[in-house]
Amino acid sequence: MTLRLEGVGKEFEPGVPVLADLDLTIAPGEFVCVVGASGSGKSTLLSMVAGLTSPTSGRVLLDGREVTGPGPERGLVFQTASLYPWRSVARNVAFGLESLGVPRERREEHVGRLLTEVGLAPFASALPGRLSGGQQQRVAIARALACSPRVLLLDEPFGALDVQTKEDMQLLIRQVWQDVATTVIMVTHDVEEAVFLGQRVLVLSCDPGRIARDLTVGLPTARSLEDKRSPAFLALRAEVEDLVRAEHRAHQARV
Amino acid sequence: MTGRTAAAEAGAAPEAAAPGGSRPGRRIRPLNSAVPARVAWALRALSVAGPVTAWWALSASGLVDPTFLPSPAAVWAAGTDMAASGSLWTDLGASLGRIGLGFLLAVLISVPLGFTMGALPWAQALLEPVIGLLRYLPASAFIPLLIIWLGIGEASKVALLVLGVVFFNTLMTADVVRQVPRRLLEVSATLGAGRVRVASRVVFPYALPGMIDAMRVNAAAAWNFVVVAELIAATSGLGYRITRAQRFLQTDRIFAILVVIGLIGLTIDITLRLVRARVGRWAA
Structure with a gap:
C-alpha cells in the first residue's frame, strides 16, 4: 500500500505551523523511521497518517485515496501501552477482530498465532497489569497486527523501556516486519534505534517541521545487534545525530 | 496571625541560618510514613472503643441528666424493646424501601446523563452549567415545595432523595468518564x-x-435524605420514629435509632466497596 503525503501542513494555532510542506512517498513494505528534536512535530505526522488529526493543508493519500479518519488498515502503537486493563492479553489482541466482526473461532486462532509471534503465548489469560513494560508493548504490537494493517504506525514505542528490553523489542519488530510484510513508520527520538531499524530515516527540522533529510540506510536486511558496532552503522548514526543536534540547537536559539 | 507578628517574623528571618542550610540531627520523615500493622489495628479498635467508653463513663458518672444522655445499657434496652414490639422492623423496612426506590431512580437518571456528559463534549457544554447550579440548591429547602407539588405521601419523600442525589452523581459520573485516557480512545478508533x-x-x-x-459516596447522602424526609410529615420510618420519641422525651430510643441508622449506612458502604473491589479487580 503506497502512502503519499502531498504538501501536508498542520497548524494547531493559526499562524503557528507545526509541520509544513511535507511531500513524501512511502512504498509498500518499507520500514521508515522518523527522527527529530522534540517539537519537530513527528508525532503529529504519525497522528495525521493514522487519521486522528486532520492536516490544515495538503492531503494524506493511501493508494490514492484520501485519509479522512482512523481505520484498521493503519495500526497504531503508542509509547505507553494503552491496553484495555480489564481485558486479558488475548482479549486485548482480539479487540480489533471483534470490531470487524470476525467469528469467534477464527478470532481465537488468529490471536493465538499473534501471541506466539510476539512471544506471549503463556500469558494469554493474564491481565495487562501483571505484565512488564516490554511485555505490554508486545501486546500492543500484537493488537495492532491483529487487524492485518497495511501500515503499522509506531509512536516512540520503546521510549519508556530499559536498554536491554528495548534491544529485544527492536529485534522483535524487525522480525515482525519481515514476517507480516507490512509497511512500518516509526517515530523515535533514539537515533541509534532509527538507523538500526529503518531502511530509510527521515530527519525532521523544527519550527515548522519539514523533512530536512531523507536518508537511505545501506545496511543488510538481516541485522543483528553486533551491526550497531560496524563502521558503516556508526558513520550513518553520527551523520543523523549531527543533523538532529543542529536542529535542536537552532530550535533552542529561537525560543 | 496578626500583621504585627508576621512583620516581626519577617524581620527576624535574616538572622536565621542560610536558606537551605541543614540542621544536623533533625530527622526528616515523609508525611505518609507507614504505620506498623499492630499499631494500625490498635488505632482502629480505639476509634470505636474510645467514644463508647467516654459515653459510658460520662453517663455512669451522673454528671449529665439521663434524659439528655441515656446510658449505653438504657439505649440497648430501648433498642431491643422496639425490636421486640416489631416497630423497629416496620420503620426500618419503610426507610429501606424509600432509599431503595429513590436511589435506584437517581442512579437510572444520573448515570446515563453523566455518562453522556463525560463522553460527548457538546453534552458537557449543554448540561454542566445548569446541573452545576442545581447542585448548590439544598435539597432540604425543597421539602415545602415538594409537599405542595406531590403531597405528604411517598412521592415527595422519594423525590427529595432523588433531588439530593441526582445532580451530584451526574457530575461525579461525568468526571469519571472524562478520565478515560485519550490514547485509549484513539487506539480503539484505529482498531475499527x-x-x-x-x-x-x-x-x-x-x-x-x-x-x-x-x-457509594452519594448513597451516604441518600441515606441522610431519607431520614430528613421522614422527620417531616411521615407516618413511618426511622426518621419518623425519632420525632415520635422526641415528643415523649425518649432520648434512649432516639439514640437506639441513631445507632441503627449508622449501622445500616455502614452496611451500604461496605456492600458497595465489595462490589467495587470485585468489578475493579483489574485496577488493583
Whole structure:
C-alpha cells in the first residue's frame, strides 16, 4: 500500500505551523523511521497518517485515496501501552477482530498465532497489569497486527523501556516486519534505534517541521545487534545525530 | 496571625541560618510514613472503643441528666424493646424501601446523563452549567415545595432523595468518564471501533469502578435524605420514629435509632466497596 503525503501542513494555532510542506512517498513494505528534536512535530505526522488529526493543508493519500479518519488498515502503537486493563492479553489482541466482526473461532486462532509471534503465548489469560513494560508493548504490537494493517504506525514505542528490553523489542519488530510484510513508520527520538531499524530515516527540522533529510540506510536486511558496532552503522548514526543536534540547537536559539 | 507578628517574623528571618542550610540531627520523615500493622489495628479498635467508653463513663458518672444522655445499657434496652414490639422492623423496612426506590431512580437518571456528559463534549457544554447550579440548591429547602407539588405521601419523600442525589452523581459520573485516557480512545478508533462500540466496550468498562465509587459516596447522602424526609410529615420510618420519641422525651430510643441508622449506612458502604473491589479487580 503506497502512502503519499502531498504538501501536508498542520497548524494547531493559526499562524503557528507545526509541520509544513511535507511531500513524501512511502512504498509498500518499507520500514521508515522518523527522527527529530522534540517539537519537530513527528508525532503529529504519525497522528495525521493514522487519521486522528486532520492536516490544515495538503492531503494524506493511501493508494490514492484520501485519509479522512482512523481505520484498521493503519495500526497504531503508542509509547505507553494503552491496553484495555480489564481485558486479558488475548482479549486485548482480539479487540480489533471483534470490531470487524470476525467469528469467534477464527478470532481465537488468529490471536493465538499473534501471541506466539510476539512471544506471549503463556500469558494469554493474564491481565495487562501483571505484565512488564516490554511485555505490554508486545501486546500492543500484537493488537495492532491483529487487524492485518497495511501500515503499522509506531509512536516512540520503546521510549519508556530499559536498554536491554528495548534491544529485544527492536529485534522483535524487525522480525515482525519481515514476517507480516507490512509497511512500518516509526517515530523515535533514539537515533541509534532509527538507523538500526529503518531502511530509510527521515530527519525532521523544527519550527515548522519539514523533512530536512531523507536518508537511505545501506545496511543488510538481516541485522543483528553486533551491526550497531560496524563502521558503516556508526558513520550513518553520527551523520543523523549531527543533523538532529543542529536542529535542536537552532530550535533552542529561537525560543 | 496578626500583621504585627508576621512583620516581626519577617524581620527576624535574616538572622536565621542560610536558606537551605541543614540542621544536623533533625530527622526528616515523609508525611505518609507507614504505620506498623499492630499499631494500625490498635488505632482502629480505639476509634470505636474510645467514644463508647467516654459515653459510658460520662453517663455512669451522673454528671449529665439521663434524659439528655441515656446510658449505653438504657439505649440497648430501648433498642431491643422496639425490636421486640416489631416497630423497629416496620420503620426500618419503610426507610429501606424509600432509599431503595429513590436511589435506584437517581442512579437510572444520573448515570446515563453523566455518562453522556463525560463522553460527548457538546453534552458537557449543554448540561454542566445548569446541573452545576442545581447542585448548590439544598435539597432540604425543597421539602415545602415538594409537599405542595406531590403531597405528604411517598412521592415527595422519594423525590427529595432523588433531588439530593441526582445532580451530584451526574457530575461525579461525568468526571469519571472524562478520565478515560485519550490514547485509549484513539487506539480503539484505529482498531475499527465506532463511537457506540467505543462507548460501550471501552469507556463504560474503564469508568465502571469509578462510577460505583461515586454511587457509594452519594448513597451516604441518600441515606441522610431519607431520614430528613421522614422527620417531616411521615407516618413511618426511622426518621419518623425519632420525632415520635422526641415528643415523649425518649432520648434512649432516639439514640437506639441513631445507632441503627449508622449501622445500616455502614452496611451500604461496605456492600458497595465489595462490589467495587470485585468489578475493579483489574485496577488493583
